[in-house]
Amino acid sequence: MKIALKIGYEGTAFFGSQIQPELRTVEGELLKALKEAGAIEDVESADLSSAGRTDTGVHAFSQIVSFYTVNPGLAIPRVINSKLPRDVWAWAYAEVPDDFDPRRHAVRRKYRYILSGDYDISKMREAAKLILGEHDFANFAKKDKKNPRSTVRRIEKLDIRVGTGIIRVDIEANAYLWNMIRKIVTALTLVGSGLRPVDWIEQMLDADNYEEGIEPAPAVGLVFMDIWYDPEPEWIMDGYAVRHVNEHYTKEAERHKVISTVMEQFIIHEKKPE
Structure with a gap:
């Protein structure tokens, strides 16, 4: 079986x-x-x-x-x-x-990238609209010299949501290239920090005429959230397992909130000269 x-x-x-x-x-x-x-x-x-x-x-x-x-x-x-x-x-x-x-057999995959920082969210959302749809994402991928393949992919959804000190970037597509999501996040933050204009995204998507290497965002913020099939398997949720996982990570989340606050105490704020 x-x-x-x-x-x-x-x-x-x-x-x-x-x-x-x-x-x-x-x-x-x-x-x-x-x-x-x-x-x-x-x-x-x-x-x-x-x-x-x-x-x-x-x-x-x-x-x-x-x-x-x-x-x-x-x-x-x-x-x-x-x-x-x-x-x-x-x-x-x-x-x-x-x-x-x-x-x-997967028909769609969802990833979430979680980051913090001071960014212009409206510009990031403008940039996200340009990334939606089918494009050549060669400038957003790590080159695979051993197994070269098409770098054209279709992004079905790209949402940016802001929470308390946190930004969530949700992206959905059927398939992705190596490091594609993390490089998209890097591009969005470059626009959101004012280091690149919004229309730079259009250049990055024109892989035949423009080439630029960018670093992928750190792995720590990336979460593989969900995946869909057609037909979908008849999933059985294990309530016992779910309760134990929820209890553990509720405690872990609270512990890390405390650790985060402790880390903030170590920041030295220099006084500006009068």
Whole structure:
């Protein structure tokens, strides 16, 4: 039987999601937990695959993984979570057909980038409107020399929302290029800080006639939020797993609020000369 899981992870201590020899990864921890729980016999027969690869330091709320199980009763979130470290967890599952591919069958993916800073939000939103739609995003991607492919992608949604000291950038598309989202965020902040005009975005999207390299925004702010399929698997949310995850991260969020305030106490404010 093939099972799909919705998993989340706090990516700070992972070298990305994809399994790599000698490095701590999300897939590595998940495969270890599945084997310890008795849900799989070995890595090869499990044939685990993910909806998308996330880089070192990137987080996920709803990454999708699928695998073959020898014991469906043990391939449920509450059992798997008992074998996982606290920074990765499963919270929903579904039985899926043998030909289900979490990456190829996805019709839309949503990411969220969280940042703070003093930016002109109206200019950032103007820039975001230019990025919407189908464009050549070659200037917003890390070049993959080994596997060159089309750099044309279609952005379906790009929203910028402001909270208390926080800016949330939500982006939805069917597929993305390597570092594309983080470079889009960099471009938006360059416009929002006045270092680039809004129409510079049009130049960046004209990859045939203009080339400029920009650094990706830090991985710490990027979260893989959601993914959709057609037809959508019949997900079963594990209430027990959800409650435990919510309790843990509610406490963690409060702790980090305190730490953030403590960090602010260390800022030295120099007096301006009279």
